[in-house]
Amino acid sequence: MTPPFAVIAVLTIAAAVAAMTLRNLVHSALAIAVAFIGLAATYLQLNAQFVGLTQILVYVGAVAILIVFAILLTRGGEAPEKSVFSLSWIWGVLVTLAVFATLVWAIKHSFVVERETSVTAPEANVQQIGQALMTRFVLPLEVIGLLLTAALVGAVIIAMKEESVKAKIEDGRSKMDEPANPSSILHPPSSRGGQR
Amino acid sequence: MDQIFVALKHWLLGQLATILPAWLLPVVSALMSIAAIIGVFATLFAIMTILERKGLGRIQNRYGPNRVGPFGFLQPAADGIKAIIKEDVVPRAADKVVHFLAPVVLVIPALLVYSVLPIGRNMVAIDLDAGLLFFFAVGAASELAVFMAGWSSRNKYALLGAMRAVAQMVSYEIPLILSTISVVMITGTLSPVKIVEAQSTHAGLLPDWFVFTPWGFAGFILFMISANAEANRSPFDLPEGESELVAGYFTEYSGFKFALFFLAEYLGLFAVSGLGITLFLGGWNSPFAALDFVPSWAWFFAKLLGLIVLFIWTRGTLPRLRVDQLMNFAWKFMIPMVLINLVAAAAWHYVGGGFARWFVSGAIVLGSYLLLGRGLFHGKGITKRTYRYAE
Numbered sequence: 001m002t003p004p005f006a007v008i009a010v011l012t013i014a015a016a017v018a019a020m021t022l023r024n025l026v027h028s029a030l031a032i033a034v035a036f037i038g039l040a041a042t043y044l045q046l047n048a049q050f051v052g053l054t055q056i057l058v059y060v061g062a063v064a065i066l067i068v069f070a071i072l073l074t075r076g077g078e079a080p081e082k083s084v085f086s087l088s089w090i091w092g093v094l095v096t097l098a099v100f101a102t103l104v105w106a107i108k109h110s111f112v113v114e115r116e117t118s119v120t121a122p123e124a125n126v127q128q129i130g131q132a133l134m135t136r137f138v139l140p141l142e143v144i145g146l147l148l149t150a151a152l153v154g155a156v157i158i159a160m161k162e163e164s165v166k167a168k169i170e171d172g173r174s175k176m177d178e179p180a181n182p183s184s185i186l187h188p189p190s191s192r193g194g195q196r
Numbered sequence: 197m198d199q200i201f202v203a204l205k206h207w208l209l210g211q212l213a214t215i216l217p218a219w220l221l222p223v224v225s226a227l228m229s230i231a232a233i234i235g236v237f238a239t240l241f242a243i244m245t246i247l248e249r250k251g252l253g254r255i256q257n258r259y260g261p262n263r264v265g266p267f268g269f270l271q272p273a274a275d276g277i278k279a280i281i282k283e284d285v286v287p288r289a290a291d292k293v294v295h296f297l298a299p300v301v302l303v304i305p306a307l308l309v310y311s312v313l314p315i316g317r318n319m320v321a322i323d324l325d326a327g328l329l330f331f332f333a334v335g336a337a338s339e340l341a342v343f344m345a346g347w348s349s350r351n352k353y354a355l356l357g358a359m360r361a362v363a364q365m366v367s368y369e370i371p372l373i374l375s376t377i378s379v380v381m382i383t384g385t386l387s388p389v390k391i392v393e394a395q396s397t398h399a400g401l402l403p404d405w406f407v408f409t410p411w412g413f414a415g416f417i418l419f420m421i422s423a424n425a426e427a428n429r430s431p432f433d434l435p436e437g438e439s440e441l442v443a444g445y446f447t448e449y450s451g452f453k454f455a456l457f458f459l460a461e462y463l464g465l466f467a468v469s470g471l472g473i474t475l476f477l478g479g480w481n482s483p484f485a486a487l488d489f490v491p492s493w494a495w496f497f498a499k500l501l502g503l504i505v506l507f508i509w510t511r512g513t514l515p516r517l518r519v520d521q522l523m524n525f526a527w528k529f530m531i532p533m534v535l536i537n538l539v540a541a542a543a544w545h546y547v548g549g550g551f552a553r554w555f556v557s558g559a560i561v562l563g564s565y566l567l568l569g570r571g572l573f574h575g576k577g578i579t580k581r582t583y584r585y586a587e
Binding site: 024026027030033037049050053054056057060061062064065068069072125126127 | 291294324325326329330332333334336337339340343344347355359362366369384385386
């Protein structure tokens with residue numbers, strides 16, 4: 001474990017813990033943005049430039065912003081009165097530990113661990129990633145693109161105002177309520193000249 | 197002359213190598229690059245503030261600042277001193293930590309993006325393979341800082357300004373990034389240094405800059421409009437519209453923190469202009485082969501000053517958009533145009549040399565522009581505005 005990795009790991013874990021324990025939701029969202037940056041730094045440290053920079057672009061630039069917007073649009077962003085800790089967390093911790101133990105066991109017994117020692121780290125620059133995406137993985141890429149477009153169209157349809165009877169009633173009402181010309185602001189000049 | 201700063205840095209490092217231990221030298225080298233970037237662009241910030249106030253004054257038929265120093269050119273120094281000695285007011289209801297962190301978080305990405313900009317031959321702090329991606333990734337972090345500033349102030353104007361700013365920056369980031377993709381498609385690299393090298397040749401009278409191709413010209417204009425919106429400058433200055441929101445997300449900041457917001461805004465503007473120069477205007481290349489004796493960094497800064505004047509001119513000329521106009525413009529005009537521009541760039545690449553590719557690529561850009569413009573105006577009942585005056 002190198003010193004930079006240790007610093008990044010401590011920062012990331014601290015930010016993740018803060019995101020879980022802080023009482024103010026917006027503070028939690030900002031803490032999780034720091035955790036995202038820490039993850040990106042880990043990728044960059046592993047020489048995965050493209051993944052690291054994309055992590056920042058997507059997670060800090062878009063996902064964190066989305067979380068913050070969701071918090072602001074749904075509730076006031078006020079801190080809850082009582083602590084967020086509850087007894088049901090114990091079960092959550094147990095489940096988490098079980099999942100983590102399974103993962104550790106699976107990785108320890110994986111054949112990748114034995115293979116890793118002899119192979120040198122693969123070189124993957126942006127050009128190679130692009131070529132792989134455009135040749136070998138072009139079908140998955142297109143499928144994901146189609147899926148995301150469908151999700152986008154669906155979101156727009158859900159958010160779209162319905163042009164139905166309701167809208168027409170509203171329209172008519174607004175027309176009825178339309179005030180006449182403002183009469184009382186400026187009096188017409190009288191015959192004697194000047195204004196009353 | 198061209199390599200004077202590079203040579204100076206190497207000489208200084210050579211001198212320091214005799215005194216300092218070897219492991220410290222890369223750190224010192226990095227610090228020297230950082231100091232140069234901060235010094236040069238902070239000075240440019242000072243020059244731009246006075247230029248902008250003078251220029252706007254000229255456009256609005258009044259004198260600009262003209263009291264401090266000759267023709268008022270020492271005004272930035274006076275403003276800086278004023279910002280430092282002013283009281284730093286923090287609202288009682290504000291979220292103190294986030295309120296303090298926001299300007300710091302805003303300035304850091306604004307400075308970080310300069311590390312990949314080639315401001316002269318061999319003058320780039322880090323020659324990253326994915327430099328363009330780095331630029332946009334780091335730039336995206338500034339949106340969070342704007343939100344932090346607006347939210348932590350506990351002020352409805354600040355919050356509204358922040359929401360507007362974030363919505364606007366997220367919307368215009370898409371055309372900003374997509375308009376640069378056409379350059380990446382043609383050059384086949386994400387490294388700003390290699391993109392500049394690809395534009396260093398001359399073809400006949402004109403240099404091989406990408407702005408002199410149909411897709412490059414359209415891309416440059418779309419890029420500059422998006423850059424204007426990303427920098428929250430007029431006519432896209434809704435997040436800080438004075439007549440609506442006092443000052444938007446930095447309403448509750450005073451003293452030097454306010455100056456930091458100002459600094460970050462202008463640094464972001466210079467950085468994105470520098471990127472526009474790198475991608476479309478040939479970077480540090482000279483326009484004519486006969487002018488190659490002028491140092492490369494001088495060309496970069498001459499082009500940068502030109503773009504700055506363009507920004508000031510736009511700000512003094514155009515009125516502010518409404519929110520719905522802003523969003524309609526981004527999603528119904530800008531994004532379709534940048535996508536069509538990608539097709540135009542691909543056509544430029546595949547049609548082959550000569551007049552044919554000019555015709556095909558130009559027809560795609562011009563035709564889509566005309567059709568899209570007509571289509572958006574159709575049915576809106578927008579006619580030439582007539583005025584009736586009282587008799």
